[in-house]
Amino acid sequence: MPTQQPRAKAPAKGLPQIIRDQLRYEILNGTMATGTQLRQDALAERFNTSRLPVREALRQLESEGLVTYQRNRGAVVAGMDVNQLCEIMDIRIALECHAAKIAVPNMVQRDFAHLQEILDLYNASESVAEWGEYNRRFHLALCAPANNTKLRRLIEEFCLNTDRYTHEMMSLATGKEGPQSDHFEILEACKQRDAARVAMLLERHIMETKNNLLATDRMKRENAAAGEDEDVRDAA
Incomplete structure (x- = not known):
């Protein structure tokens, strides 16, 4: 031997x-x-x-x-402005959707159970900070079965970088019901081993966050402009 x-x-x-x-x-x-x-x-x-x-x-x-x-x-x-965040989200879409297409055919029951466990913890939490962490875990667990360490590392860095600036603000604005609904729909498509649908849902999910971010920034600028106009009228 x-x-x-x-x-x-x-x-x-x-x-x-x-x-x-x-x-x-x-x-x-x-x-x-x-x-x-x-x-x-x-x-x-x-x-x-x-x-x-x-x-x-x-x-x-x-x-x-x-x-x-x-x-x-x-x-x-470092800080990031909205344009930088949107660029990173576009990169996330490319990386995560590619990883999902590779990962879904490799998924086993243990992967589905792990994703479900993360979402159950997400549901049970009342902490906005914890929602961000469970969101991060879900996205990383989704790409893990692609079995590509370098790709996962890139996703982890972009995912973390983006969530640092956006997730708490978006969670306070939209709650967790909308993102969680997306997550469960993505998990169901994984169980059906429909990689194309998972990639489509994932792209829509990240784009929704991007559009919410742009809308929030737009309203913030409009409110600031309205406040300046009011100050000018008061001074007059």
């Missing part, structure tokens, strides 16, 4: 990756707000290290669009 070779261990994360992952988590869950200054000396002291791994972690976060550099301030948590 041939000797069984020991399974190779996954390479341990380096210090820059550990710092990057922790800062990414804090940025995406809102602990670090847009505009927060990320001073290298303070972060080096926090993580008990030199500035070099901190600098590398910030560079990686900059490449993900989570950190930007400002004159006289250095690294800060």
Whole structure:
């Protein structure tokens, strides 16, 4: 009998990756707000290290669009305008719909049960922040059976980046009934192994969020303009 070779261990994360992952988590869950200054000396002291791994972690976060550099301030948590968010949603549609077409034929009963479990937790929650997390989990679980790690990583980054700015605002505006109805319809199409329908429903679902975002921004600008007009009339 041939000797069984020991399974190779996954390479341990380096210090820059550990710092990057922790800062990414804090940025995406809102602990670090847009505009927060990320001073290298303070972060080096926090993580008990030199500035070099901190600098590398910030560079990686900059490449993900989570950190930007400002004159006289250095690294800060990046913000996004509506046009940038809409561009990212278009990319999400392309990535997630492609992943769904690959994933659906590979799905087994365990995948359906996992998706159902996420939606049940979503239904039971009364926390807007938790709705965002369950939404993220559902979309990632949907693409996982595509068995493409690089594709999933891209989706995870764009999904997280978008949800950071949009999901709480959209949830407060629309509640969870509309998005959840979409999710259950997508799950049913998965069970029917109708990959084309899953991709179509997914595109419609993300487009609805995009259109709600544009409408919210439009109304905000209209209200601001109306307020300025009223101030002018009062001054007159």
